[in-house]
Amino acid sequence: MTAIPVRRPPRLPRTLIGWLFLAPAIALIGVFTITPFAQAILLSFQSWDGVSPDTPWVGLANYDFVASDPIFWASMRNVLFFGVVGFVAGNGAALGMALAVNSVTRGRTFFRTVFYLPGVLSVVVxxxxxxFILAPGSGVLNRLLGLVGLGTLQQNWLGEPAVALPVVAAVFVWFHWGFGFLLFLAGLQDVPQELYEAAELDGATRWSKFRYVTWPQLAPVTSIVSLLTLLAALQIFGTVQVLTNGGPGHHTMVPTLAIYNEAFVNWRYGSAAAMSVIFGGALVLLSVLQLAITRRRSRV
Incomplete structure (x- = not known):
């Protein structure tokens, strides 16, 4: 007797299987990201107060209003400052702490928990x-300055235009460095020890080992942390709203807060949508540029 061949069901192409796994994520992105952004683009050409059922078409009037709005463009300048501080100081602090914790043998778990703890807190907290710390007169910082003989430096940290923006940026760095710290620490622990041993045999100094071994090995992690930190800094909202609400005199205003005020305080949803389209487009371009730079560095 001859055996009857068993027919196996045809296999799906590997590419199709990959798209099937990605389908739920693509659907969520489409519903909660692409669709709202498309609706915001449509609304940016209309006038709506948030209550009336009528949304008359106004063309480019909202964009003309935004183009001449000094508060929005001041917020764009401020958020660039947040982006630079978050990118340089935030990543520098996270990398420095990761290097310090990675070099210790005892208490690594304790320091890892303490350094990440700020990121667990809510924005309101x-x-x-x-x-409370930065309050004028009775704040903890001003009291400490008085105790160490620096009473002349006491001031209204959040109420003076010259210092309010750097102070809020410093709070942002303290609040967000924990995530980058953990990623850098994980990257450091994945660096092969054989590379350090070979560098020591060649007489490399501590700086040489960091420059030629640690830093190249951390390149993928650095790219991810840099992109996430930069986007978080550019989208800052809660920290500014709770600390200064954009003051004094809009010196700490950021685009997200300006868009919020335009929509939910001034009830001008059309111009708020125009602001969000301009700001969102800038974020997309920045992300594409960052990813292009990352890919180019990985090929070198």
Missing amino acids: VGLLFS
Whole structure:
């Protein structure tokens, strides 16, 4: 007797299987990201107060209003400052702490927990905490300055235009460095020890080992942390709202807060949508640029 061949069901192409796994994520992105953004683009050409059922078409009137709005463009300048501080100081602090914790043999778990702890707190808690610390006169910081003989430096940290923006940026760095710290620490622990041993045999100094071994091995992690930190800094909202609400005199205003005020305080949803389209487009371009730079560095 001859055996009857068993027919196996045809296998799906590997590419199709991959798209099937990605389908739920693509659907969520489409519903909660692409669709709202498309609706915001449509609304940016209309006028709506948030209540009336009528949304008359106004063309480019909202964009003309935004183009001449000094508060929005001041917020764009401020958020660039947040982006630079978050990118440089935030990543520098996270990398420095990761290097310090990675070099110790005892208490690594304790330091890892303590350094990541600020990121667990909510934005409101952080805002209220630093409002108490930075309060004029009776604040903890001003009292400490008085105790060490620096009473002349006491001031209204959140109420003076010259210092309010750097102070809020410092609070942002303290609040967000924990995530980057953990990623850098994980990257450091994945660096092969054989590379360090070979560098020591060649007589490399501590700086040489960091420059030629640690830093190249951390390149993928650095790219991810840099992109996430930069986007978080550019989208800052809660920290500014709780600490200063954009003041004094809009010196700490950021685009997200300006869009919020335009929509939910001034009830001008059309111009708020135009602001969000401009700001969102800038974020997309920045992300594409960052990813292009990352891919180019990985090929070198």
